[in-house]
Amino acid sequence: MEITAAVLDGVGEDFVLKDLTLAEPEAGEVVIQIAGVGVCHTDLAVQQGHLPFPFPGVVGHEGSGTVVAVGPGVTKVAIGDRVAATFNSCGSCSQCTAGSPSYCDQFMPLNFSGARPDGSSTLHDGDAPVVSCFFGQSTFATHAIARDRNVVKVADGLDLEIAGPLGCGVQTGAGAIMRSLACPKDSTLLVVGGGSVGLSAVLGAVVREVGTIIVAEPLASRRALALELGATHAVDPAEGPLSEQVRAVVPAGVDYALDTTAMLPVLGEIVASLAQRGTLGMVGVPADPTSALPVGLIEIQLRGLTFKGIVEGDSDPDLFIPELVDLHLAGRFPFDRLVTKVPFAKINDAVAAQARGEAVKVVLVHE
Ligand SMILES: [Zn+2]
Ligand SMILES: [Zn+2]
Numbered sequence: 001m002e003i004t005a006a007v008l009d010g011v012g013e014d015f016v017l018k019d020l021t022l023a024e025p026e027a028g029e030v031v032i033q034i035a036g037v038g039v040c041h042t043d044l045a046v047q048q049g050h051l052p053f054p055f056p057g058v059v060g061h062e063g064s065g066t067v068v069a070v071g072p073g074v075t076k077v078a079i080g081d082r083v084a085a086t087f088n089s090c091g092s093c094s095q096c097t098a099g100s101p102s103y104c105d106q107f108m109p110l111n112f113s114g115a116r117p118d119g120s121s122t123l124h125d126g127d128a129p130v131v132s133c134f135f136g137q138s139t140f141a142t143h144a145i146a147r148d149r150n151v152v153k154v155a156d157g158l159d160l161e162i163a164g165p166l167g168c169g170v171q172t173g174a175g176a177i178m179r180s181l182a183c184p185k186d187s188t189l190l191v192v193g194g195g196s197v198g199l200s201a202v203l204g205a206v207v208r209e210v211g212t213i214i215v216a217e218p219l220a221s222r223r224a225l226a227l228e229l230g231a232t233h234a235v236d237p238a239e240g241p242l243s244e245q246v247r248a249v250v251p252a253g254v255d256y257a258l259d260t261t262a263m264l265p266v267l268g269e270i271v272a273s274l275a276q277r278g279t280l281g282m283v284g285v286p287a288d289p290t291s292a293l294p295v296g297l298i299e300i301q302l303r304g305l306t307f308k309g310i311v312e313g314d315s316d317p318d319l320f321i322p323e324l325v326d327l328h329l330a331g332r333f334p335f336d337r338l339v340t341k342v343p344f345a346k347i348n349d350a351v352a353a354q355a356r357g358e359a360v361k362v363v364l365v366h367e
Helices: 041-047 107-112 169-180 196-207 220-229 242-249 264-273 297-303 317-329 344-355
Strands: 002-008 015-022 029-038 063-070 082-085 123-125 128-130 143-147 151-153 188-192 212-216 233-235 254-259 274-282 306-309 339-343 361-365
Touching: 015 143, 015 344, 029 082, 041 344, 063 143, 151 317, 169 196, 169 254, 169 317, 188 196, 188 264, 196 212, 196 220, 212 220, 212 242, 220 233, 233 242, 242 264, 254 264, 264 274, 274 297, 339 344, 344 361
Parallel strands: 188 212, 188 254, 212 233, 254 274, 274 306, 339 361
Antiparallel strands: 002 015, 015 123, 029 063, 029 143, 029 361, 063 082, 082 151, 123 128
């Protein structure tokens, strides 16, 4: 079928809307008519050249919409179902079968190879293949092919246009607190970075009844939003060393910290903010993929520190996304407060606005 997609032709290029051909769905695949698609840091990391993904290609990995066709063997969803798309996974490796698909053995090829496992693309420009299957979806488009494995039906009460971010940024932040770190009631938490992942972590921390929730964020508008969403404190890293600001609130240091920045000077301050036996969760994507954490081995032992790398909030999307939707519909997880809807055709303006911090989570919608 003929579709329109936002194509990236190379590092640093703007997105260009082009008419492309979407392939017929093969076994296990579903075609989604996109209602909305969130803009995530990882999409921009491709545009900025921080993540290897071939060009010309279509990214976008927080898509939601309506199933309009299914390939052979698909029983999980049917035509007309409302779905959110999420990351892809194989479903058969030891991590997938243990309920930890974000650590799938095949995570990198299934989400970043730019093609189906057989090497074919789901998108063509005339006869020329266009790189596709980004996070198993490439949803910066009017329509996309995903696999039944990486789509999740969403409840009727949810605004379908904003469901996509549940499949990446929102589940990453909320899942980091609710699943990966499993912060207990009345514990103390530092969230560094008040973007969509950090603020989703705040929402998750409120659900877990975390006692002290400190958000560190340079933008005043995001600090204000963090407080509205349930953070107990919001600090400006420009106003002095972060560890001193944290210990002014919690003198012993925090039980848990979540870093969304992957910036080494910031990480040093976060480690200095941890309490004895504190745990640092890490979800940031470093600009330099060779970045390493500089922490002394003796210090790690004597302070009993735990460092936890986190992908997608340890989410098993088939379970966690419905859990988040239920919390949202009960008024306990207002992630819609993070969202700014922008027409799909304004994708370049929207990306720039999000980069400037004017929007926490842009969701591109089709008119
Ligand atoms: Zn797997
Ligand atoms: Zn993402």
